[in-house]
Amino acid sequence: MFHSVSSKVNFPQVEENILNFWRNNSVFERSVESRRGSPRFVLYEGPPTANGSPGIHHVLSRVFKDIIPRYKAMKGYYTPRIAGWDTHGLPVELEVERGLSFSGKAQIEEYGVDRFNTRCRESVFGYLKEWEAMTERIAFWVDLKHPYITMDNKYIETVWWAIKQMWDKGLVYQGYKVTPHCPRCGTSLSSHEVALGYQDDVEDPSVYIKFKVLPSLALESPEQKKLNELLLDKNKPTYLLAWTTTPWTLPGNTALAVAADAEYAVVEVDDEYLILASALLEQVGLENYKVVERVWGDDLEYLEYEPLFNPHRYGVERRHMSSGLPLQEPVRDLTYSVIDTGFVSLEEGTGIVHIAPAYGEVDFEAGLGKELDFVHMVDLQGIITGNYPFSGKFVKDADPLILDDLKARGLLYRSETIRHTYPFCWRCETPLLYYAKQTWYIKTTAVKEGLIAGNDEINWYPEHIKYGRFGDWLENNVDWAFSRERYWGTPLNIWRCESCGRYECIGSVEELKGKTGFTGLKEPLDLHRPFVDELTFDCPECGAKMRRAPEVIDCWFDSGAMPLAQWHYPFENDTLLEDGRFPADYICEAVDQTRGWFYSLHAISTLLFNHPCFKNVICLGHILDVKGEKMSKAKGNVVEPWAVINKHGADALRWYCFTASPPGNVRRFSEKSVAEITRRFLLTLWNVYSFFVTYANIDRFTPDAEATLSFQSELDKWIISELNQLIIDVDTALDGYNPTEAGRKIESFVNDLSNWYVRRSRRRFWKSENDADKLSAYATLYECLVTLSKLLAPFIPFLAEELYQNLVGSVFPEAPDSVHLADFPVSDVTKIDKKLEADTRLVMRVASLGRAARSQAGIKVRQPLAHVVVSVASSNERRSLERLKPQILEELNVKNLEFIDSVAELDKPGYMVSSEGNCAVAIPTEISPELASEGLAREVVHRLQIMRRLAGFDIAEYIVTYYQGEAYMRKVMEDFADYIKQETLSRQLIEGLPGEGAFTESFKLGGYDILLGVKRLG
């Protein structure tokens, strides 16, 4: 006996019970261990940070991470899955800073790095319990008891090892480079972080500045000489007109750039001359002034001008951009010159570009190329240094003061504002400053070819990411700025000699401890700041003290090193690269990880081994709200996963994730869709299951593993054929990392099973004799349900388990006690009959048309008709229908099936035709008295069935039926007595008043009055 199954079901409750079963019986662990020794299938879990509640998008990625390993396990692979937690980085620090109401690094230092990092350490697991609960509840099977954690000493040590490998290959360098810098967080941002924070429509100054040109002796060409004559005119000074949107960089100006091959005009404006590109005269509004001279850009080269702010006058250092940036002596009458560069735009501005090497990437490059001066007058907090009138101000606040100063000196030609796109810090929304400073880099550009070649071997789903978003990113690779001037992170493992400046990279704790003069160690060892900062040793060159560089490393490096660091490679598990644990077969994250984790994994793996570390990747689209807008706390449109799970269950949410839309697309999430999934799919499946169990128990059906289904009807053969085809389809789709297609195929099968197989087989299940046909029906439906439970196990592990345990567990004690320990079904291709499948589709079509004809004629299906007339495209189809004739007769409640050659023959009085394409079906509209009586008998049966249910009788319970009515009705009751008795499980039909305790009702059927009563037997 199966345990009884109500058609009413509370999925979340069923799921909770199954969770308990899995927990109490270590089913996950056993599902892994039972396949030990088989080939491995490796999933890398991209570590989330548990310092906030998991969102619906985390559910999406976690169920996609789950389904493939579950499938592979059932296919026999050994597939341990290790959880991981990302614990370092700016997001964590910012969360802690927020909690402490800090506004910058100074407060952290004051508070103490020790205490601050302790807070970070606590914060990263603030929501661990909730993450673990959610992970378990949605049945993401992963080993939560032994996770890798990026802040563990062992994890850090592997990261150190990895950096040391790169160091030894000469791939780590310290560059004086302009990087996007967040003045609030006090650190550089990597290019992928910058990408997160662009804002449109930012209002900034748009100003035109005049740079006073000085006469020169060095000018030689005729044009230059003419120019010089103008410059010698003491009454009319000459200015180069330049344009900028960042006035605060003007004190750092050390050159002006022109385009050598562009034409420039000298315009006489009132009592001064202005120089700018001819092409931009109109745009700047100078087209109506007199052009006194036209020259080429290269004539302007080497022209000297007065700096707007002589750095020496304002107490700011001036360095020279030759090797080592040597400090320059004060010069009273400092001049700068015009240079030619390739990047001067003639689309906007003036065609003369202000160059401040400290504050722009191209400016810096130009500075290196032309050996310009380097003037840096802003500190790391974005505050102007020196003794300018605007010193001490934040750069953006200094902008208007700088402009006032220039205006007072007559050097501001025009001041406006523009709206453009500007990058902001993705965490704290402070405008980023492009800022020259020393940063540690990994020379990823050295392995660019390897990155691209490695990508060729990776399967991306969807495919377009491969050579689209990811491929483009690799093609445009720049070196990885991987150091951060922060506190909570893997400390950079580079030590520097205080005296001679020698650097050394340390690759392990052992190596560090073995250094001559090593000191500062406190037990227990904690590799984090500030303790690691205390670890010093002697410089092997000069004997002075070696101190650690103050930076920590980008947390993306942490997570990207997980293939090795989760195993503490190479300090432990040194066979990792050969024993199948590397590379991963599968990873899965959302599309924002293209430049995040996907990249850091790929880069580190390529740098170390010149080999990709993942073979297949599903790249998920983002989840939007029901209106297609991004979910955000501010908008209040964030969907809380627990609410959905508690109401509809995890399986419903999982099935939604897999089948609702292609995984790579953006998806609009609504709870309504999950509710629809439940109705459309889960309840349909449940109803079939409940139907089966109800009747199987009545008939004491016991499946026999050895039995051959030799008595199968055409209907049975058909659904078994569809089932075996389904196994192939699902297997193929999952093997190709396409759960969506696989799930949709299952949906379609369940629909056929419910709405054709079960509907057409119902009478076979409730007829009284236990004959071969009935057994065949049970065995067939049983096989479908058991196979479905296995096919569905990776998708909806709870419901699959419920089906399996009841259908298999209660009958076959020797079978695995969980569907997740079972093997994936194998298709028996000999049972696939394509002809029968096509023929059955045709029958369905004819039945559908027949019902349509009945509907149009207004004749109930309950009313039997003499025949149905069908016209089909070919004699083949006619033969097919002949073969499956019983299905049509029963479905349409007709006595006979007739064929005609052409639709035209049907178009006559007395018939109602319905057609589609080459197929037409007609029913007679005349009903003989005999058929009318039979129809009435069926009507009586129908009413009695409803009464049985209303009276609360059991499905299999026998009753006595009473009736009283007009003569015609009495005759119907007598003529069809056997039929009525059989259908309604009535032992007797008694004419007369219903007995004591009977449930009675009276009806008017076909115009005749009748009183009916039903009563339990004794």
Add this chain to the structure above:
RNA sequence: GGGCCAUUAGCUCAGUUGGUUAGAGCGCAGUCCUGAUAAGACUGAGGUCUGUGGUUCGAGCCCACAAUGGCCCA
């Protein structure tokens, strides 16, 4: 400014290598069926397949350009 993705019924989505009259589910209106009943069937309304060109005997599908939305980059 550049790149990628999407755009098919009110909503969510299918739509094979280009080939009859573009489909499903939900929702809506109506009818039916029902011992799976918190299901099911049928009918109806609802589509210029985002637009404009092009290739072709034939385009929802291929090409070009554009629009809208989303994402990424500068």
